[in-house]
Amino acid sequence: MLLLYSTDATALHDFDASDTNKDGFLTPQEYTTLFEAFATVMGHEKIDSDISLATFKKHDLNGDGKLTSQEYLLSIKLMKADADREYDQKMKEEMEKDGGEGLQPPPKKEEL
Helix, strand or coil, rough: CCCCCCHHHHHHHHHHHHHHCCCCCCCCHHHHHHHHHHHHCCCCCCCCCCCCCHHHHCCCCCCCCCHHHHHHHHHHHHHHHHHHHHHHHHHHHHHHHHHCCCCCCCCCCHHH
């Protein structure tokens, strides 16, 4: 998904805003609402709720059916790491297209 958060404080603000019943946890429904909002902000079309539920379950570390703020922060960091790896892989593939004639790095100043 992308550029997720620049700070933990921003992530915690969104966590608190999404915790509609103010119990200190995100339920699957609260998480899905937040997940879909991110998708919209990032320019994605409607996200299948199965994706957000699978992501929720993956990051519900103790399996209690709700996310704590710490589980949520970790989930953000893990998703960012996954997105960074995906970006790096796509860039590598693009650079290797056409026998290495795909995207080329910009010329060094001394080559200009």
